Amino acid sequence: MEYDYVVVGAGTAGSVLAARLSEDPGASVLLLEAGGAGAPAWPRLLGTSRNWGERTAEQASTGTSIPLARGRGLGGSSALNAMVFTRGHRSSYDAWTAKGWGFDDLLPYLKRSERAPGRDARWRGQSGPLTVAPAAEPNPVLEACMEAAVEAGHRRADDISSGLEEGFGWPDLNIAGGRRQSAADAYLAPASGRGNLRVVTDAPVHRVLIERGRCAGVTYTAAGEQVTVRAAREVVLAAGAIGTPRLLLSSGIGPSEHLREMGVEVVRNLPGVGSNLQDHVMAGLVYAPARPIPTPRNNHGEALGLLRGPDARDEPDLQIIFVDVPSHSPALGGPRHGYTIRVSLMRPHSRGTVRLASASPTAPPVIDPGYYSDARDLNTMVAGLRAAREIGRARALDGWRGGEMLPGVEVRDRRALRAYLRAGLASYFHPAGTCAIGPVVDEELRVHGIEGLRVADASVMPSIVSGNTDATVYGIAERAAELITST
Ligand SMILES: Cc1cc2nc3c(=O)[nH]c(=O)nc-3n(C[C@H](O)[C@H](O)[C@H](O)COP(=O)(O)OP(=O)(O)OC[C@H]3O[C@@H](n4cnc5c(N)ncnc54)[C@H](O)[C@@H]3O)c2cc1C
CATH class of the missing domain: 3.50.50.60 (FAD/NAD(P)-binding domain)
Structure with missing residues (x-):
């Protein structure tokens, strides 16, 4: 042949x-x-x-x-x-x-x-x-997250899928006719x-x-x-x-x-x-809802933002994506209902x-992504969690926020946040x-x-x-x- x-x-x-x-x-x-x-x-x-x-x-x-x-x-x-x-x-x-x-x-x-x-x-x-197109009818809880991001001082992007902007916007989804x-x-x-x-x-x-x-x-x-x-x-x-x-x-x-x-x-x-x-690691803040979240109609992650952590030089290195369900590593026990502000490291220094x-x-091959093998990555993710928390406590989410279940408000200092990131290590599946x-x-x-x-x-x-x-x-x-x- x-x-x-x-x-x-x-x-x-x-x-x-x-x-x-x-x-x-x-x-x-x-x-x-x-x-x-x-x-x-x-x-x-x-x-x-x-x-x-x-x-x-x-x-x-x-x-x-x-x-x-x-x-x-x-x-x-x-x-x-x-x-x-x-x-x-x-x-x-x-x-x-x-x-x-x-x-x-x-x-x-x-x-x-x-x-x-x-x-x-x-x-x-x-x-x-x-x-490709943004979610036709975004979930109201994700609309509130978007408002919260703007309230926390982030810029609103017209087309966050274009590669030309930073800030928060509604990305395209590869969903056609539902x-x-x-x-x-x-x-x-x-x-x-x-x-x-x-x-x-x-x-x-x-x-x-x-x-x-x-x-x-x-x-x-x-x-x-x-x-x-x-x-x-x-x-x-x-x-x-x-x-x-x-x-x-x-x-x-x-x-x-x-x-x-x-x-x-x-x-x-x-x-x-x-x-x-290389891969994108992720972690997140999971919130219990104060009222029922409308049934998700799209891919769960309809809104996101691209931002710079404290060590970013001339490019954005963190993504925050809002999710209309609890989303976390299976190693962490989270609530059954809720929403998530997920953080991901976009430009890792670690190599595997x-x-x-x-x-x-x-x-099967041996796959070793070497997550967090470069200490800078953990630091950037700590900054990402802090930025996510700022958004999570903005007034726009008052009507939705039942309480931060993961990691929990008591997990605050750098050491505790690093421990949370290690315990909840998860991949975005982007090798x-x-x-x-x-x-x-x-x-x-x-x-x-x-x-x-x-x-x-x-x-x-x-x-x-x-x-x-x-x-x-x-x-x-x-x-x-x-x-x-x-x-
Ligand atoms: C669960 C999950 C969620 C993701 N979510 C998103 C998302 O929302 N947005 C986004 O942009 N990206 C997402 N990604 C990543 C994105 O889908 C990938 O980056 C992209 O599809 C990779 O394309 P690829 O052609 O390199 O590999 P793949 O699409 O993985 O294709 C490789 C193909 O090769 C086949 N193959 C492998 N070995 C052999 C072999 N020896 N012989 C024959 N065939 C073989 C595999 O079966 C597979 O079909 C996600 C990935 C996963 C797994």
């Missing part, structure tokens, strides 16, 4: 790539996905086979291991994510310093993915495949009739094949059979920030010392593979790794950076030293952006498709 392009992983990036590459009827495209197809639902999907369901390694800073969800199946993480569609602030992209990857460079590709009616067409796409729109819905479904695109599900890829320095294809299993497929032009890895480095490592591409230790033959010593793992547990290509532009791929996303092999997903971000990651991954994939077809 031979195709022009073999794309591995049908998540956010893989769906975009398969759809764009198959727009040329003369190019044959195979899209391989480890998981299946099926109806998604947030947040219940987290407990199903649509989630790889891994946990982090025990974190040195907390002594605990926490769940790290990632999507498995058509749409990947976009099929089980929380549907917040927002770019990072433009400063995040400009910090990448890679040629062709600044905010202004990426803007046309970010726009190409989206259809954001009512937003300013200079900055926002109007005709892309993915329909239904989640995943990358598979927006990109793959319209392309499904094309004769030159083949999508194979339940087909985990175990290895990329390298012959004389060139990527010749991949090996995967389907219905218990091992299958080898060849790529005439390129193999594109879009298995995500955990799946892509894991696949490269299993294929002998990565830090040679680690590969030898695992008994994997070294094909190419590339020390950056699986390093530089993805490593193999053994030479077996099916063994990135593990096959970064620079150490692992060049500015055209080609893996160093190997022909015919690219990476195009969340793993190529040199540093994580100051926003929920999905919108950025759409932009990366749009740009990757253009780089590939213009080669």
Whole structure:
């Protein structure tokens, strides 16, 4: 079997790539996905086979291991994510310093993915495949939170999803006509009739094949059979920030010392593979309600703000998102009803790794995000909790606030707040950076030293952006498709 392009992983990036590459009827495209197809639902999907369901390694800073969800199946993480569609602030992209990857460079590709009616067409796409819009009828408790943020002195943003503003606003959600729109819905479904695109599900890829320095294809299993497929032009890895480095490592591409230790033959010593793992940690203040909260109608997180902690230099580094249910680490016992002011560290200094547990290509990887391994991160989160509390006690919330249940008003000083952050360690599920532009791929996303092999997903971000990651991954994939077809 031979195709022009073999794309591995049908998540956010893989769906975009398969759809764009198959727009040329003369190019044959195979899209391989480890998981299946099926109806998604947030947040219940987290407990199903649509989630790889891994946990982090025990974190040195907390002594605990926490769940790290990632999507498995058509749409990947976009099929089980929380549907917040927002770019990072433009400063995040400009910090990448890679040629062709600044905010202004990426803007046309970010726009190409989206259809954001009512937003300013200079900055926002109007005709892309993915329909995005703010919550149509925001939950009144979240409207009160927004007023509280303004009362606490924060600026009101017109379009907080644009990447151009700081302050608080109503982000876009990838919900169209009341239904989640995943990358598979927006990109793959319209392309499904094309004769030159083949999508194979339940087909985990175990290895990329390298012959004389060139990527010749991949090996995967389907219905218990091992299958080898060849790529005439390129193999594109879009298995995500955990799946892509894991696949490269299993294929002998990565830090040679680690590969030898695992008994994997070294094909190419590339020390950056699986390093530089970054994620957004989160924590929050959970309030019991003074009166019943209207039944949530959207994604629970309809309003958010981007702000600067005390150590932020020239970019925002904290996000506060308002949630119309209690939302906290399962390690903390919170109230059954209520609302949450969640805080997340947007520009962490901590770095972690993805490593193999053994030479077996099916063994789950060892994921160590190294949360809070850099002390600055804990300090910024303490500042974030304090900013959240200022908002939480503003008059606009008087009618809703029954009492702060987590961590509780008595948890005030720096030491106590740090202890709370450690005890309630939780991920926003935004891993990135593990096959970064620079150490692992060049500015055209080609893996160093190997022909015919690219990476195009969340793993190529040199540093994580100051926003929920999905919108950025759409932009990366749009740009990757253009780089590939213009080669
Ligand atoms: C629970 C959750 C909530 C989130 N909420 C938000 C949110 O509200 N807003 C936001 O912007 N971002 C959110 N994110 C993050 C966002 O969805 C991801 O950053 C984005 O989808 C990553 O895209 P990707 O293409 O890099 O990887 P993915 O979308 O994860 O796709 C990778 C695909 O590759 C497949 N794969 C992996 N290994 C193999 C293999 N060996 N062979 C074949 N296939 C393989 C996987 O099964 C998966 O389908 C959330 C993520 C999760 C998990």
